[in-house]
Structure formats: C-alpha cells, structure tokens
Amino acid sequence: MNYRIIAYFIGRILRLEAVFMAPALAISLYQGEHAAAAGFLIAMGALLLVGVPWSWKRPENRSFGAREGFVTVGLVWVVVSLFGALPFFFGGGIPSYVDAVFETVSGFTTTGASILTEVESMAMGLLYWRSFTHWLGGMGVLVFLLAIVPMTRGSGASLHLLRAESPGPQVGKLVPKMHQTAKILYGIYVALTLLQIVLLLAGGMPLFDAVTTAFGTAGTGGFAVKNDSMAGYSFYLQTVVTVFMAVFGINFNIFYLLLIREFAKAFFNEELRVYLGIMLGSIALVTVNISHLYPSVREALHHAAFQVSSIMTTTGFATADFNLWPEFSRSLLVLLMVLGACAGSTGGGIKTARLIILFKSVRNEVWKMLHPRSVKLARMDGSILDEGTLYGVNAYMAVYCIIVAVSALLVSFDNFSFETNVTAVFACLNNIGPGLGLVGPMGNYSAFSDFSKLVLTANMLIGRLEIFPILALLMPTTWRRG
Amino acid sequence: MKIVIVGDGKVGCTLTERLSKEGHDIVVIDNNRQVLRESAEIFDVMAVHGNGASLRVQKAADVQNSDLLIAAASGDELNLLCCIIARKLGCKHTIARMRNPEYVEQLFFLREELGLSMMINPERASAKEIFRLLQFPTFLKRDSFAKGRAEIVEIVLREGSILSGKRLNELYKIAKVKVLVCAVEREDRVYIPDGSFRLQRGDKLYVTAPTQDLTALIKHLGLEKIKVRNAILVGGSRIAYYLARELEEAGIGVKIIETSEDRCNQLAELLPRAQIVHADGSSQAVLRAEGIEQTDAVVTLTNIDEENLLISMFANYLHVPKVVTKINRTEYTEVIRDKGIDSVISPKLLCANDIVRYVRAMQNTTGSVLALHRIVDERVEALEFLASPSTRHLGETLQQITLKPDILIACINRKGRIIIPKGDDTIEPGDTLIVVTTADRMIVDLNDIFADAPERLAAVQ
Numbered sequence: 001m002n003y004r005i006i007a008y009f010i011g012r013i014l015r016l017e018a019v020f021m022a023p024a025l026a027i028s029l030y031q032g033e034h035a036a037a038a039g040f041l042i043a044m045g046a047l048l049l050v051g052v053p054w055s056w057k058r059p060e061n062r063s064f065g066a067r068e069g070f071v072t073v074g075l076v077w078v079v080v081s082l083f084g085a086l087p088f089f090f091g092g093g094i095p096s097y098v099d100a101v102f103e104t105v106s107g108f109t110t111t112g113a114s115i116l117t118e119v120e121s122m123a124m125g126l127l128y129w130r131s132f133t134h135w136l137g138g139m140g141v142l143v144f145l146l147a148i149v150p151m152t153r154g155s156g157a158s159l160h161l162l163r164a165e166s167p168g169p170q171v172g173k174l175v176p177k178m179h180q181t182a183k184i185l186y187g188i189y190v191a192l193t194l195l196q197i198v199l200l201l202a203g204g205m206p207l208f209d210a211v212t213t214a215f216g217t218a219g220t221g222g223f224a225v226k227n228d229s230m231a232g233y234s235f236y237l238q239t240v241v242t243v244f245m246a247v248f249g250i251n252f253n254i255f256y257l258l259l260i261r262e263f264a265k266a267f268f269n270e271e272l273r274v275y276l277g278i279m280l281g282s283i284a285l286v287t288v289n290i291s292h293l294y295p296s297v298r299e300a301l302h303h304a305a306f307q308v309s310s311i312m313t314t315t316g317f318a319t320a321d322f323n324l325w326p327e328f329s330r331s332l333l334v335l336l337m338v339l340g341a342c343a344g345s346t347g348g349g350i351k352t353a354r355l356i357i358l359f360k361s362v363r364n365e366v367w368k369m370l371h372p373r374s375v376k377l378a379r380m381d382g383s384i385l386d387e388g389t390l391y392g393v394n395a396y397m398a399v400y401c402i403i404v405a406v407s408a409l410l411v412s413f414d415n416f417s418f419e420t421n422v423t424a425v426f427a428c429l430n431n432i433g434p435g436l437g438l439v440g441p442m443g444n445y446s447a448f449s450d451f452s453k454l455v456l457t458a459n460m461l462i463g464r465l466e467i468f469p470i471l472a473l474l475m476p477t478t479w480r481r482g
Numbered sequence: 483m484k485i486v487i488v489g490d491g492k493v494g495c496t497l498t499e500r501l502s503k504e505g506h507d508i509v510v511i512d513n514n515r516q517v518l519r520e521s522a523e524i525f526d527v528m529a530v531h532g533n534g535a536s537l538r539v540q541k542a543a544d545v546q547n548s549d550l551l552i553a554a555a556s557g558d559e560l561n562l563l564c565c566i567i568a569r570k571l572g573c574k575h576t577i578a579r580m581r582n583p584e585y586v587e588q589l590f591f592l593r594e595e596l597g598l599s600m601m602i603n604p605e606r607a608s609a610k611e612i613f614r615l616l617q618f619p620t621f622l623k624r625d626s627f628a629k630g631r632a633e634i635v636e637i638v639l640r641e642g643s644i645l646s647g648k649r650l651n652e653l654y655k656i657a658k659v660k661v662l663v664c665a666v667e668r669e670d671r672v673y674i675p676d677g678s679f680r681l682q683r684g685d686k687l688y689v690t691a692p693t694q695d696l697t698a699l700i701k702h703l704g705l706e707k708i709k710v711r712n713a714i715l716v717g718g719s720r721i722a723y724y725l726a727r728e729l730e731e732a733g734i735g736v737k738i739i740e741t742s743e744d745r746c747n748q749l750a751e752l753l754p755r756a757q758i759v760h761a762d763g764s765s766q767a768v769l770r771a772e773g774i775e776q777t778d779a780v781v782t783l784t785n786i787d788e789e790n791l792l793i794s795m796f797a798n799y800l801h802v803p804k805v806v807t808k809i810n811r812t813e814y815t816e817v818i819r820d821k822g823i824d825s826v827i828s829p830k831l832l833c834a835n836d837i838v839r840y841v842r843a844m845q846n847t848t849g850s851v852l853a854l855h856r857i858v859d860e861r862v863e864a865l866e867f868l869a870s871p872s873t874r875h876l877g878e879t880l881q882q883i884t885l886k887p888d889i890l891i892a893c894i895n896r897k898g899r900i901i902i903p904k905g906d907d908t909i910e911p912g913d914t915l916i917v918v919t920t921a922d923r924m925i926v927d928l929n930d931i932f933a934d935a936p937e938r939l940a941a942v943q
Binding site for chain 2: 065066159172173175177178180383386
C-alpha cells in the first residue's frame with residue numbers, strides 16, 4: 001500500500017478544511033463570540049499543523065489502486081470529522097468531545113441527528129459551521145478536492161476516489177476527465193444552493209437562516225438553527241424547502257442531462273420515475289391517513305409532502321411531529337427511511353437504484369426457476385446490468401442487514417424501547433436524523449450513553465460511504481503488505 | 483481536444499495512454515468490458531461499451547462533438563465504417579488503421595474518397611523501419627526527418643572506440659562530417675549534452691546527421707562495417723510480408739520461417755522470389771539447418787514476444803551481425819536492454835508516434851508538426867517543425883536566442899540543405915527544425931521551445 005500518497009491526500013484535505021473554517025471564524029468575530037472564535041483558531045491551527053507537513057511534497061510514487069482509494073476515503077472522513085469537532089469542543093458549544101464528534105459526523109454525513117437539546121443559544125459561528133458540514137459532506141470532500149486540484153491528472157486514481165465516495169451501485173464519470181466531472185457536479189450543486197437561498201430570502205427568511213437552511217437542504221442533512229426545526233417558518237418557506245429537498249434527492253446526472261439538453265434521456269430515466277412515483281404515492285397515502293388530524297386536507301397534504309420529502313431524501317427537517325401520527329404513516333416513513341433517495345444524489349439510504357436492481361434480480365431468479373434453460377439479462381435504462389453490479393447490490397444488502405442487527409443490539413444496552421433503538425440505528429445508518437420514539441423529530445440523541453453514541457457515529461459514517469470504505473479500514477488484509 | 487478511440491487493443495491502449503497524458507479528453511469504445519474497465523481505472527478516460535461502428539454507440543460517446551476519431555478496432559472494414567459514420571455525425575478528423583495488404587494500393591484512393599484525415603498501417607511502417615535498419619546495420623536505431631534528408635541514429639560506444647574519453651567539441655575533428663550528438667544515454671540516465679560533455683565506453687549516442695553523410699560517419703568513427711546481403715525472417719506475419727517486399731526490391735535475399743502451412747502457401751504465392759520454409763522457427767535445430775550462422779541478419783517477427791527475444795538472444799550468441807527484434811509488450815524494455823537486444827521495433831509505438839504527431843499538429847495554429855520520434859526508450863522526443871512567419875525570433879542568431887533547459891535544436895533543413903546548427907545560424911521562415919527534448923515536456927508549437935514561452939507539461943503518473 002502506498003502510504004505516502006494517502007497521507008498526501010489527507011494533508012490536502014486538512015488544509016482545505018482549515019480554509020473552510022475561515023467564514024465561520026469571521027462570523028464568530030463579527031458577532032463578538034470570543035469563545036467560538038478561539039475554538040476555530042485552535043482547530044485551524046491543528047489542521048495546518050498536521051495538514052501542511054503531510055502534503056508539503058508530492059509523493060514520487062503515484063501508484064494508486066482500489067485499495068488506496070477505499071482507505072483514503074475512509075480515513076479522510078474519520079480524520080476530517082475528528083478535526084471538525086474541535087471548534088465545538090474548544091469553542092464552548094459542546095463540552096464532551098464524544099458529543100462533539102457525534103455532532104460533526106452527523107454534519108459531514110448529512111445525517112442531522114443532534115445531541116443538542118437547545119440549538120438557538122449556540123454561537124452563530126458554530127451554527128454556521130454545523131450547517132456547512134452538511135453542504136460539504138453532501139457532495140463529498142474528496143470530490144471537491146478533485147474539482148479544484150487536478151492532482152491525479154492523466155491517471156485513473158481519481159476514479160477510485162469517486163467510486164468510494166459517491167453513493168450508488170454504478171458510479172461513472174459525466175465527461176472523460178475527472179476534474180471536469182467533479183467541477184460539473186459542484187457547479188450544479190452550487191447553482192441549486194444559490195437558487196434556494198434566493199427563493200428563501202424572497203420569502204422573508206433572515207439571511208443567516210436562509211444560508212444555513214439551504215446548506216441543510218442541499219446536503220440533505222437536516223440541521224436547523226431553530227429548536228422546532230422548520231415548524232416556525234411560513235407556509236411558503238416550508239414549500240420551498242419541500243421542493244428543494246426532493247430536488248437534491250435526484251441523481252445529479254439527471255441535471256447534467258438537462259444541462260446538455262438531453263431532455264428525453266433525463267425524463268425516461270428509470271430511477272427518477274420510480275423515485276418520483278414512490279414519493280408521490282407515499283404523500284397521497286400519508287395525506288389520507290392523517291387528514292383527520294388537521295383542519296383541512298390542504299394542510300394535511302402540506303405536512304405529508306414536507307415529511308415524506310424530508311424522510312425519503314434523508315434530510316430530516318420537520319414541520320410536524322410525525323411521532324404523533326397514526327401507526328400506518330409512521331411505518332411508511334420508516335420504510336422510506338431505509339429506501340432513501342436516488343444514487344448519485346446527496347441523499348442517503350439504500351438508494352432507489354439499488355431497490356430497482358434488487359427487484360429485477362429477484363424477478364430474474366424466479367423466472368429462471370420456472371424456466372431453467374432460459375437466458376435472461378437484467379437491464380436498466382436499456383443497458384445490461386452486469387453480473388458484478390448485481391452481485392455488488394446483493395452483497396451490499398446482506399452487509400446492511402447484518403450492520404442494522406448488530407448496531408441495534410449494541411444500542412439496546414441503554415434500555416430504551418425497541419422502537420427507539422431500531423429507528424435510531426435506521427436514522428443514523430441511512431443519514432436521516434430523526435427516528436421515532438425518543439429520537440423523534442422533536443426529540444434528540446442526548447439521552448444515549450457515550451458507547452451508543454460511538455456506535456451510532458460509526459453507523460453514520462458507514463451509511464454515508466456505503467459500507468465498504470469503512471469496512472476496508474477494519475479488514476486486516478487491507479493493511480497487510482504486498 | 484476531444485478524441486474518441488475505437489478499439490482498446492494494443493494500439494488503442496497505447497494511444498489512450500499517450501493522448502490522455504497529453505491532456506486530451508479521451509473516450510474509449512470497445513466490445514470487451516474487461517479491457518474497458520482496466521483502461522478507465524488506469525487512465526483518466528471515459529469508457530463506452532459497444533460496437534464502435536454503430537450509430538447509437540458513437541452518439542453515446544459524443545462523437546458528433548469530438549475533434550478526432552481514431553479507429554483501431556480489429557477489422558479494416560470496421561475501422562472504415564467507424565470513420566464514415568463519424569464523418570457523417572460531424573467529427574472533424576478521422577484516422578483509420580488499415581492493415582490488410584490487399585488494400586495497400588487503394589489506401590490513397592480510399593482516404594480521398596471517404597474524407598479520412600489519415601490512414602495508419604503499423605505493420606507496414608514497422609517493416610519500413612526494419613528495412614532502414616538493415617540498410618545501415620551499424621546503427622541500432624534510425625529515425626528520419628526532413629523527408630529522409632536528415633536522421634537521428636543510435637550508436638553504442640563499444641570497447642576500444644576512438645570516441646571514448648573524447649569531449650563532444652572534439653567530435654568534428656574525428657568524424658570529419660558535421661554531426662551533432664543530441665542525447666546520450668549512460669547507465670539509465672539521459673543527458674542532453676553540451677560541447678564539454680565527455681564520452682565514455684558504453685554510452686549510447688543519438689547523433690543527428692545528414693543522411694548522405696552516414697557512410698562517411700561510419701568510416702571515420704571506425705565503426706564496424708556490415709552489409710546485409712541476406713536475411714532470415716522468423717515468423718511470417720504481415721510485417722514479414724511487407725519487409726520481404728522491400729528487401730526483395732533492394733536485392734537482399736529473404737528466407738521466411740513460418741509454422742503455419744496455410745500461411746506458408748499464402749506467402750509463397752505473394753512473394754515469388756523469397757524462400758519460404760515451413761518449420762518451427764523457435765527450434766534451434768531448424769535455425770541451424772536454415773543457416774542462421776551464415777546469415778547477415780535475423781529479424782524475429784513471431785506473434786510471441788518471448789519467442790522473439792529467445793531467438794534474438796540465440797542469434798546474438800551465434801554472432802549474427804544484425805539482429806532486429808519485434809516486441810509488443812514494451813513495459814519490459816529496461817530488463818531486456820543490455821542483454822544484446824539492441825534493435826527493437828514496436829509497431830504500436832511507431833503508430834502511436836504518428837498519431838500523436840498528427841494530434842499536436844491539429845493543436846497548433848500552423849499545423850506544422852512534420853515528424854515526431856521517440857528515442858532513448860521513449861524518454862526523449864525529437865520533433866520536426868516548420869518555421870512559419872508567426873514563429874518568433876526569426877532572423878536572430880541562435881546565440882541570441884535562449885531556449886528552455888533540456889531543449890536542443892538538432893538540425894535545420896533549409897530548402898533541402900541540411901544545416902547542423904552553430905551559434906551564428908539563424909531561423910528563417912520556411913525552414914524545418916528538428917527539436918530534441920525530454921518526453922515529459924510537451925512541445926506543441928515551435929514557439930514553445932523559447933525560454934520566454936509558457937511551459938506545457940505532460941501529465942506524469
């Protein structure tokens with residue numbers, strides 16, 4: 001394994017993180033929050049202290065294979081979170097380092113699960129940083145690095161990074177060059193975020209709230225700067241957020257296709273149609289189910305749409321306490337939690353594409369049992385799904401189930417209800433944030449023990465990086481020589 | 483530039499590597515998913531699966547918005563079809579690989595009629611290279627410039643050479659013809675030398691000289707003089723056919739040893755004067771029986787690199803005066819160097835050089851890269867440029883012009899007259915210049931060589 005190049009990548013990322021902390025520091029200084037400003041300065045100092053020496057010189061040996069890709073991505077996310085937690089810890093926001101790491105991982109993985117019982121009293125600089133981690137984690141830190149520094153020009157190393165960091169069963173490039181692909185992805189991302197900020201400002205939201213809400217929506221994260229999440233905002237603002245949550249749950253390739261005017265290809269995309277179908281169907285079902293709780297059907301529809309969009313895209317904002325909704329709606333929302341958004345979006349979960357592939361491979365298996373000699377290939381968007389992809393999806397599902405079972409068992413030491421434990425694991429592993437019971441939309445994770453918090457932190461990372469990069473870090477063969 | 487490469491075989495893969503390193507946007511099309519996956523993982527390129535001649539696949543690869551399509555798939559007809567479709571889709575330039583000897587006569591006609599930019603025939607080009615080596619067997623390698631008027635030749639300083647210990651500025655006194663040493667390879671290192679550079683035994687010299695002076699050069703340097711009157715070609719591949727034709731025309735006796743009986747019959751039909759032997763050329767007994775000890779040259783052309791290497795080493799062991807080896811897998815050149823295998827020909831590299839030259843010519847405004855050769859195991863690049871009115875520093879003496887480090891003007895061709903440049907020579911419009919530089923630097927335009935031009939670096943891995 002090429003340790004030098006891994007250290008180089010991590011060093012570059014740490015330097016970048018220090019740069020990203022600068023706006024938060026500026027906000028703290030402007031607001032006169034001295035404790036928070038000191039926290040940011042300490043964190044930036046630590047980042048540069050480690051980052052600069054590690055990335056001082058480009059390594060001579062540039063060999064970079066799949067193994068280096070997985071390890072780099074896994075380590076980068078762990079290291080970035082550990083350093084990202086420093087401002088909370090030293091800035092006086094969160095006194096426990098485990099809590100600070102939980103909050104930061106929750107931010108970078110766009111989960112939005114919080115241990116804070118009281119958000120509004122936090123320093124603004126810290127709140128900004130908390131929301132910004134969503135935005136950066138949504139599209140991926142390494143993808144950002146690939147976009148601005150063409151460090152692996154001419155080699156395929158960058159593909160290993162993109163594959164390990166971007167969600168979905170089939171990750172590919174939009175254009176031949178990696179840094180161009182990364183630039184396009186971030187370009188679309190920035191443009192959509194700005195559009196949302198403008199629309200929120202137009203609805204009378206204060207600038208700080210608009211920016212942080214847009215960060216939370218774009219990364220499908222879910223950290224809000226108000227204690228009651230989105231419930232306090234106007235009808236218009238909630239609707240804007242509903243629409244943008246759904247938009248950020250769509251595969252970014254679709255936006256690229258729209259950009260290059262391939263409208264037919266974009267609209268006939270199977271995953272998009274299934275995704276929108278499930279979303280609209282769920283909204284209709286929930287509306288019917290909860291209509292007796294609200295004065296008008298219109299209001300029920302509004303809340304159903306917001307909650308379904310928030311849960312399915314794994315954002316985790318809330319306008320209503322769906323914990324109090326009827327059992328059918330709650331169960332449906334839990335299923336949507338597991339399903340998640342589209343592959344290649346900023347959302348988490350299993351991804352619609354995997355569901356489709358799984359469904360098709362099961363259908364093929366049944367077909368083959370009935371017609372043993374028939375030859376049948378699974379297709380998606382007209383092209384054949386190769387064995388490797390099918391196998392990958394099946395393996396992913398198997399490991400996913402094992403992780404859910406083991407995590408739920410570990411968390412159950414805290415002696416909360418089964419509902420709380422399982423939905424907490426679901427909410428963290430699928431990067432949603434709120435679950436049911438104690439961790440419902442109006443609750444939080446502060447009641448868990450440090451051990452459970454670490455388990456859930458690991459779940460969030462595993463979920464964001466789609467299991468394998470984190471698993472690779474734990475495999476002894478990864479570190480063996482040769 | 484956006485370039486689509488159809489066919490990810492030997493040539494396709496070499497081109498993918500070279501062109502992606504030069505910073506182009508590459509899309510590779512192939513039928514084989516496995517090779518595509520490998521290409522996408524090693525190089526920063528996009529892979530499209532499918533038949534490159536199908537309209538759907540070409541559209542998926544965005545051929546309509548590409549600058550160049552290179553068709554290097556398995557069949558000539560397929561390559562032509564690829565190019566025709568790409569032209570109709572609006573791709574500006576197309577290059578097809580055509581290797582079937584039966585089409586050789588109509589290549590020009592086809593190119594004109596179908597609007598292709600270029601046709602490449604790696605086997606024929608290889609045969610030409612080998613033939614040129616057999617003309618002057620003293621040199622390990624020959625690369626020609628200025629329409630064949632000037633060359634860069636490779637000489638190794640063997641034991642007892644009169645050049646050992648001499649400085650380069652003493653060279654003229656010994657060689658008595660105007661030549662210039664543009665690169666020296668010594669123990670894995672490459673030097674672009676100046677006049678004070680002192681030569682040692684074992685150095686490999688890359689010498690620029692007018693073609694007409696090569697005979698005199700051999701004589702004055704006291705190099706071993708060999709004349710090839712007959713040659714044994716082991717393996718009856720397409721290269722063997724093309725080479726045999728050239729050799730026959732030059733009056734050199736040809737013996738081809740080939741294992742397949744069908745192929746022997748074909749060759750016998752195509753080459754009435756050559757001696758065709760149906761036998762296994764990798765067997766020592768066969769080689770001895772066919773007179774390998776008496777022959778002047780052995781060229782190994784089987785499809786298996788290992789066989790070629792073994793036969794060449796055997797021929798060296800028997801002191802055959804000239805041995806040329808064809809090698810497909812070029813990654814291992816470091817290992818085979820100094821094993822007596824000096825003259826190596828790789829069809830895919832020759833072909834890649836041709837296409838890279840074409841692409842660089844497309845990139846610069848005057849379209850004037852006339853030749854591109856890579857010497858010293860691909861580590862040094864020699865390019866020929868046309869000086870146009872837009873070239874800077876025209877009319878200034880070379881003394882006044884500062885070039886970037888590790889760049890050398892090796893030769894100036896002024897209306898057919900070859901000038902080995904001195905400090906008081908000038909660059910005039912209409913001249914063609916041979917520029918030598920290390921291969922990690924990418925020279926696209928003649929103006930790139932001057933110290934005051936911005937640096938372009940090829941991506942390094």
